[in-house]
Amino acid sequence: MKRTHSCGVLNLESVGQEVTLIGWVSKRRNLGSLVFIDLRDRAGITQITFDEAHADLVKEVRNEYVLQVTGKVVAKDVPNPKLKTGAIEVLVSSVNIINSAETTPFIIAEETDALEDTRLKYRYLDLRRENIKNNLMLRHKVTMCVRNYLSSLDFIEIETPILCKSTPEGARDYLVPSRIFQGKFYALPQSPQIYKQLCMIGGLEKYFQIAKCFRDEDLRADRQPEFTQIDMEMSFVEEEDVWNTVEGLMKQIFSEIKGIELNNFPRLTYTECMARFGSDKPDTRFEMELNLISDVFANTEFEVFKNILAANGEINAIVVKGKADAFSRKDIDKLTDFVKIYGAKALSYLKYNQNEITGSIAKVMSDSEKNTIINKLDLKENDLVFIVADKKKVSQTSLGALRVKLGKDLNLIDSDKFNFLWVTNFPMFEYVEEENRFVAAHHPFTSPNLEDMDKLFENQENCFSRAYDLVLNGYELLSGSIRIHDQAVQAKVFEAIGMSLEEAKEKFGFFLEAFKYGTPPHGGVGIGLDRIIMILTGTENIRDVVAFPKTASAADLMSEAPNLVDEKQLKELKIKIEH
């Protein structure tokens, strides 16, 4: 179809040209014998004008009709500064009404008032809106940037299977029944982990993939059941090589997309990260770090704290500077409810005013304890201290969550900042209370720290791994590790995580077999593409950066997936549904 320009490009330089535009009617302003239409396509909006001689041509035209118009570009007497093309308009001489449209369920505008479920039901209309469309266009730019950058470093993009073998560890699999092997199932990949390692064994050296991944777990604002990873794996590398490659990629993305030149990324061990921020994905755009103050209460008479310390618990504190008078008893009660979500039994607080400590636990503290805490936390006039005494993990994570909440509530976060942080040395195991034992914290191919090999069995609590995360503004952007490439180490790790060799063979036999034939040392990462786009576009909702997202219950409101299937389909698969 004839189309000389998009609706986003015309300006004063185009004045006098005859142009043909195609687009949707975004807004119609009918002044009787003079009609203005905002014509919209992917690139933007141009005002097209119908004078007395042509107004009748569009008498029937309504919003979202598809028009092809030809006319002359003229300068406007009064430009519209809100439009990129606001200096000009197109004086239409002929119009072709390509298609009509029914009244849409919601108004297609940047600031729509429709709620998200309505928008999701008519997602194809939602995609016409500026912000969703722009998010997807930015997403495209990022993936192109990734492909170009990694290609330039000799990575090759390789597609790995979507129909895989189910491995029940880790996230719940989405299962696909096999018709040919009745009663058997494929699983959709939670990540291409095993395949990319096999690519390394296959001698491909540097692999990447923009990979769809699937996890049948409950959703969150930043979690979809199917999502996209920039998946990478490299041979003959150590941590530094992987980190440098990823940093280079991130710097390239931010330079190209945002025009921001990033500094080198700081690093923190997991243990230090938890102690300082109460989180393994801290938002480092503001301070208010945790302080371990167990020793202040080493000789406390306060039974609650005494018992917690006796049971190997911890007492941590955060200081809200100069805000003691801003928090009423009622406010603090609300924050107490908040930390309880994370398992904390209570939230203690202290206020420092005119050299005096008051607050919930002031009366159970001795003068010397009060003085110690003033010095240790460097308290100044009107400071507010929040304290959680509990099991170490609860004390840290509940205060960590409170820290983030206060950071947001008190507006301490500079939204123009992009704070990357490598978190390294993740624990090899984590303690599961219900089972009263340590279990693998990562997939079983993660290499333990070399100096911790002797702790695999004896001292699991202090056995750390070569796993790392990259954190950006409080989001976990990626996880990765240096993998095990040595069969003997692999056997030890299986044993350590309580997986018998038979079990390991049953689950990963083909993989272990491959390890026999000259496995190169290798490592890599899986980068959450959706989350990068979220941060780059400034949204906190992952659905805003996915073309056709699922709801919190993993349903598609538009197509109504998942749905019932024909009895015939089930019969072929020999599947019976219990009612």
Added chain:
RNA sequence: GGUCCGGUGGUGUAGCGGUUAACAUGCCUCCCUGUCACGGAGGAGAUCGCGGGUUCGAUUCCCGUCCGGACCGCCA
């Protein structure tokens, strides 16, 4: 699996034990030659998510259920 919030014309909200169910916007008709959130006049449009209960009477209160959202658990 759990906690919390929400569901009222097409859309977004207000409301309340008895209302003519309100407002904005959209839609329809008419008027209008410089609008750009056009303006003006008029009009249509809602069994208040669904089921049950309490009550003389329920959109309103209670229980259940479905749907949407946030969070905890979960996400090796």
